Amino acid sequence: MSVVFVSGPSKPTQGQVEDATGSKITKHGGSSDQRRLDCGREDYLSDVSIILPVHNAERWLDQCLESVLDQDFQGSMQLSVFNDASKDNSMNIIEKWQTKLVKKGIHVIIGGHESAWPKGVGFAKNQAVAQSFGRFLCFLDADDVMMPQRVRVQYDAALALPHCVIGCQVKREPEGSTERYTRWINNLTQEQLLTQVFTSHGPTIIMPTWFCSRQWFDSIGKFDESGKGVPEDLLFFYEVIRKGGGMFRVDRCLLVYRYHSEAATHAVLEETIWKERVGFLEERVLNDWPSFTIWNAGKQGRKLYRCLSAANQKKVVSFCDVDQSKITKGIYTYEESKIKPKPQIPICHFMEARPPFIICVKLDLTGGGFEENLNSLKLKEGVDYYHFS
Numbered sequence: 001m002s003v004v005f006v007s008g009p010s011k012p013t014q015g016q017v018e019d020a021t022g023s024k025i026t027k028h029g030g031s032s033d034q035r036r037l038d039c040g041r042e043d044y045l046s047d048v049s050i051i052l053p054v055h056n057a058e059r060w061l062d063q064c065l066e067s068v069l070d071q072d073f074q075g076s077m078q079l080s081v082f083n084d085a086s087k088d089n090s091m092n093i094i095e096k097w098q099t100k101l102v103k104k105g106i107h108v109i110i111g112g113h114e115s116a117w118p119k120g121v122g123f124a125k126n127q128a129v130a131q132s133f134g135r136f137l138c139f140l141d142a143d144d145v146m147m148p149q150r151v152r153v154q155y156d157a158a159l160a161l162p163h164c165v166i167g168c169q170v171k172r173e174p175e176g177s178t179e180r181y182t183r184w185i186n187n188l189t190q191e192q193l194l195t196q197v198f199t200s201h202g203p204t205i206i207m208p209t210w211f212c213s214r215q216w217f218d219s220i221g222k223f224d225e226s227g228k229g230v231p232e233d234l235l236f237f238y239e240v241i242r243k244g245g246g247m248f249r250v251d252r253c254l255l256v257y258r259y260h261s262e263a264a265t266h267a268v269l270e271e272t273i274w275k276e277r278v279g280f281l282e283e284r285v286l287n288d289w290p291s292f293t294i295w296n297a298g299k300q301g302r303k304l305y306r307c308l309s310a311a312n313q314k315k316v317v318s319f320c321d322v323d324q325s326k327i328t329k330g331i332y333t334y335e336e337s338k339i340k341p342k343p344q345i346p347i348c349h350f351m352e353a354r355p356p357f358i359i360c361v362k363l364d365l366t367g368g369g370f371e372e373n374l375n376s377l378k379l380k381e382g383v384d385y386y387h388f389s
Contacts, residue, residue: 044214046107047075049134050150053124054112055084057142058093058257064142065097067105073151076105080132082122083112084165090142103164115382120227126151129217137209137217144257150254154211156248162213164246165237167205168254177259180364193247195382198281199363199389202273205247207233209255219243231268238280277388281358285386286312289356294359295385297321297347302332302362304388305345310363320353321375350377357385 048208050068055060068079079101081094091112098108111131113119116196129137136158138151150168172178176378184201193204220239223232240247272290286292286308294301297319306318334343350373357379361370379385 028121044133045076046078046132046157048073048136048138049078049080049129049132049214050138050140050151051080051128051132051320052079052140052142053084053121053126053128054081054090054094054142055118055121056086056088056090057088058089060143061090061093061097063145065094065101067146067148069097069101071146071151072148073155075155076107077151078107078109078132078134080128080134081108081110081112082124082128082131082250083110084118084120085113085115085254118228120225120230120232121257122223122230122232123225123227123231125226126222129214129222133173134214136211136213139207141208143260144208145256145258147254147256149252151211153250153252153254155383157248159247161246163216163244164212164248164257164292165205165240166211167209167247169249169251170206170209170255170257173256173258182257183364188249190248191382193249194241196387197241198277198285199387200270200273200277202231202234203237205237205249206257207237208257209249212283216245220245229268231273234273234276238276241284256258262313274307278303278304281386281388282312286315286358288362289315291315291354292356292358293318293319293320293353294360295320295350295353295357297323297326297332298360300360300389304334305332306334307352313343316345318348318353320348320350320357322350355379355384359385359387359389362389363387 052064052068055062065079071077083091083094094110100109101108109131111127118124125139136155138154140146154166154168170182172182181201184208188196188204196204220236220243224230224235225232292315294305294316294331297366301319303319305313305319308316313334319326321327328346330347332345332347334345337343355377359374363371374385375386381387
């Protein structure tokens with residue numbers, strides 16, 4: 001295994017607490033005081049807590065919760081649901097399935113609030129984690145469906161790799177949607193789980209497949225709770241890397257990953273993600289490089305250059321490309337610069353360029369042409385180049 005870098009239900013209780021904003025949060029199904037006591041001793045009440053944030057998910061919840069019921073995991077399991085101000089029939093569906101789950105020995109705890117507006121995915125995930133009491137955390141989105149083996153297989157991997165985020169391969173539904181993205185999710189090598197963290201695709205292990213120890217999660221910190229428009233999973237993923245965490249993907253399809261127009265990811269602006277990516281690239285790579293070449297003299301490459309810090313702009317020795325019209329032009333002038341004379345960056349053919357490279361060419365879009373050009377240079381990813389596409 002290569003890596004880059006756990007009884008029955010307890011007696012239910014219920015009540016209300018107030019969060020930092022004064023909103024009443026209802027919780028029932030388990031004692032958080034007991035959880036904190038036991039987790040402090042590493043004497044957990046359940047092996048695994050499935051973390052399920054819910055907001056207006058009535059269309060998908062039956063299939064999602066049925067997949068929890070169908071898990072073949074033989075250890076103790078808990079479902080921790082946090083309802084983030086749903087206005088549809090979500091709570092009735094959850095309560096219907098609670099009876100079935102408890103009969104199978106799966107402890108269920110349900111929290112939530114009835115404010116006028118949801119507080120966001122980050123908040124709901126944090127609340128679901130806080131009210132749970134499993135040794136390991138299995139994250140699940142309300143619109144997705146787990147294969148029966150998911151908890152068992154990822155639990156075994158997490159036991160062996162306690163400081164890793166464990167992911168898995170996925171089946172996209174509807175079939176054929178986001179084909180490039182799905183290929184990327186499922187086919188990254190274990191090494192690329194860390195080298196391709198700067199691309200526009202986001203986390204190399206996607207959030208709905210995350211599985212990790214509670215102890216490791218707590219050492220990283222909470223999800224960002226700023227709300228709608230914030231890529232809380234990407235920010236948490238970056239923090240895992242900053243703290244030396246590993247990434248491991250189980251190469252089995254253990255989740256049906258739905259694509260639809262109501263998904264929370266669509267609320268995050270591309271420009272927001274771009275700024276986070278650039279900042280992380282500078283922090284993790286460019287600040288340590290004395291010089292580098294940007295592969296792509298077109299729109300994306302020039303945008304990256306303009307967004308870099310002044311110190312890292314000075315390190316760019318050239319742009320490279322295969323487009324003869326760009327190469328013939330010979331120079332990119334940074335017209336928006338306040339520096340005089342304005343910076344001018346040479347443009348050359350990729351065969352004449354000097355590594356290391358930051359590559360701003362999208363993968364899997366040129367019929368293999370770009371990949372063939374890159375492979376011809378015999379470079380090592382994560383040393384001689386990183387993808388930023």
